[in-house]
Amino acid sequence: MTTPDHGLQVTTGDLAPDAFRVAGHRTVEWIAGYLAGGVERYPVLARVRPGDVRSALPADAPEEPEPLDRILDDFERHIVPGTTHWNHPGFLAYFGISGSAPGVLGEFLGSALNVNAMLWRTGPAATELEEVALGWVRRMLGLPAEFHGVIQDTASASSLVALAAARHQVPGLDVRERGLAGAPRLVMYASAEAHSSIDKAAIALGIGRSGLRKIPTDAELRMDPGALAAAIREDRAAGMVPFAVVATVGTTSTTSVDPVPEIAAICAEHRLWLHVDAAYGGAAAVLPEMRWVLAGCERADSLVVNPHKWLFTPIDCSALYCRRPDVLRDAFDVLPEYLRTTGAAAAGEPRNLMDYGLSLGRRFRALKLWMVLRAFGARGIRDRIRAHIELARRLAERVDAAPEFERMAPAPLSVVCLRARPRDLAARGGEPAAGAYLDRLNEALLQAVNATGEAFLSHTRVRARFTLRVAIGNLRTTAAHIDRAWEILQAEAARLDRELRPPALA
Numbered sequence: 001m002t003t004p005d006h007g008l009q010v011t012t013g014d015l016a017p018d019a020f021r022v023a024g025h026r027t028v029e030w031i032a033g034y035l036a037g038g039v040e041r042y043p044v045l046a047r048v049r050p051g052d053v054r055s056a057l058p059a060d061a062p063e064e065p066e067p068l069d070r071i072l073d074d075f076e077r078h079i080v081p082g083t084t085h086w087n088h089p090g091f092l093a094y095f096g097i098s099g100s101a102p103g104v105l106g107e108f109l110g111s112a113l114n115v116n117a118m119l120w121r122t123g124p125a126a127t128e129l130e131e132v133a134l135g136w137v138r139r140m141l142g143l144p145a146e147f148h149g150v151i152q153d154t155a156s157a158s159s160l161v162a163l164a165a166a167r168h169q170v171p172g173l174d175v176r177e178r179g180l181a182g183a184p185r186l187v188m189y190a191s192a193e194a195h196s197s198i199d200k201a202a203i204a205l206g207i208g209r210s211g212l213r214k215i216p217t218d219a220e221l222r223m224d225p226g227a228l229a230a231a232i233r234e235d236r237a238a239g240m241v242p243f244a245v246v247a248t249v250g251t252t253s254t255t256s257v258d259p260v261p262e263i264a265a266i267c268a269e270h271r272l273w274l275h276v277d278a279a280y281g282g283a284a285a286v287l288p289e290m291r292w293v294l295a296g297c298e299r300a301d302s303l304v305v306n307p308h309k310w311l312f313t314p315i316d317c318s319a320l321y322c323r324r325p326d327v328l329r330d331a332f333d334v335l336p337e338y339l340r341t342t343g344a345a346a347a348g349e350p351r352n353l354m355d356y357g358l359s360l361g362r363r364f365r366a367l368k369l370w371m372v373l374r375a376f377g378a379r380g381i382r383d384r385i386r387a388h389i390e391l392a393r394r395l396a397e398r399v400d401a402a403p404e405f406e407r408m409a410p411a412p413l414s415v416v417c418l419r420a421r422p423r424d425l426a427a428r429g430g431e432p433a434a435g436a437y438l439d440r441l442n443e444a445l446l447q448a449v450n451a452t453g454e455a456f457l458s459h460t461r462v463r464a465r466f467t468l469r470v471a472i473g474n475l476r477t478t479a480a481h482i483d484r485a486w487e488i489l490q491a492e493a494a495r496l497d498r499e500l501r502p503p504a505l506a
């Protein structure tokens with residue numbers, strides 16, 4: 001008896017070339033249509049409940065081979081509708097990002113090569129292209145030549161390994177061999193607005209969250225350097241060992257930019273490792289007029305910027321730059337016999353990427369980044385980022401001019417923080433009842449906007465007040481999309497205020 005093999009030439013082999021071509025062409029056609037506007041046929045935020053996707057699919061893998069056509073049908077039927085569309089031009093939540101077409105092709109080719117670039121010899125081109133592409137990005141951002149780049153999967157991983165390097169070089173400790181048992185209490189610093197990945201790094205590194213001091217911010221939500229210096233002195237006096245400061249360029253909540261020059265001076269004075277988290281905001285420095293965002297970062301020991309955030313590279317791709325890559329390598333390199341390069345190759349072997357992070361295996365992520373940088377060119381990248389900043393500026397002006405809304409934070413990059421605040425309540429914002437109502441109104445506003453399917457926003461709290469964020473970063477977002485989102489915001493805010501306003505505040 002034979003079973004249909006649907007293009008599988010032999011039972012244990014891969015898809016036959018012709019079957020691959022047919023399915024591949026269909027896949028490329030689907031992607032092309034999706035990116036060309038097909039994505040706008042779907043609500044940005046998936047309209048599914050937890051478990052919907054799972055329950056539409058069988059509990060077991062199919063026993064017999066299935067044809068690619070049927071699998072692709074199910075991709076369209078079950079997977080796409082269960083997807084929140086990050087590549088939708090109405091995606092304005094968190095940080096708007098784009099997996100651009102050249103990057104999609106890079107992913108395609110990268111998986112065909114299936115390179116694992118743990119050692120130079122297991123991926124010479126992957127290893128060297130990573131150096132080349134990160135060198136290009138470094139020069140585009142105006143970072144110093146001593147900054148040596150290595151790709152990690154996410155900014156969370158980049159910050160974790162950078163802070164592990166910082167911990168490694170604390171004098172008198174030998175964490176690699178002895179761990180932290182018996183060590184003095186280590187402490188690191190970040191602003192109260194720093195990303196949660198820094199908390200996670202503190203947890204993973206054995207510093208603990210109590211070893212991460214959150215420094216208060218100024219009126220514009222930037223780290224207060226005076227408070228940082230005072231905290232360091234206080235901790236030293238209490239017998240603790242300060243070892244690192246994380247400055248944020250473009251906080252996740254409001255995109256505030258910490259005063260890195262002042263922070264760098266404090267780090268130099270106290271010999272602390274300065275790590276800069278510029279996961280999203282760093283990309284703005286490709287523009288001459290935005291270079292200021294990385295001012296002082298030339299003095300950092302390490303800096304992370306995510307090409308998968310605002311450099312149009314499909315997730316995941318995070319660039320970690322390190323002034324002293326030897327420290328990073330010393331913190332992590334462990335060379336078992338089975339990974340040793342022997343013979344003549346050993347003598348001239350250049351760096352092995354596995355030494356610069358936690359994972360041994362690593363994908364060929366540089367390929368997609370290289371393809372994006374070439375397909376758009378540095379000028380193309382600048383044009384796109386400038387356009388996003390311009391869209392944000394326009395929206396910020398409208399919010400400022402609207403009597404029924406207020407802007408909640410400066411908008412130096414491409415994120416606008418705002419909330420509805422009916423005109424007649426403006427003077428009463430300090431009253432507890434009015435404050436609570438404004439939070440409730442804006443929470444309802446967020447749900448209402450997202451329910452339209454046309455735009456997807458997320459929120460934060462700015463000084464405890466519920467705040468909506470409009471984050472622009474998608475290649476396909478135009479002024480028309482932002483105007484439409486603003487129209488929806490205004491109409492829904494007026495409607496909800498009529499419905500929800502308690503009589504006491506009428």
Ligand SMILES: *Cc1c(COP(=O)(O)O)cnc(C)c1O
Pocket residue numbers: 153154155156157195197248250251252277278279280306318
């Ligand atoms: C997004 C973001 C991160 C986390 O990025 P991942 O790559 O998802 O880990 C860290 N810091 C800042 C400032 C961010 O905006």
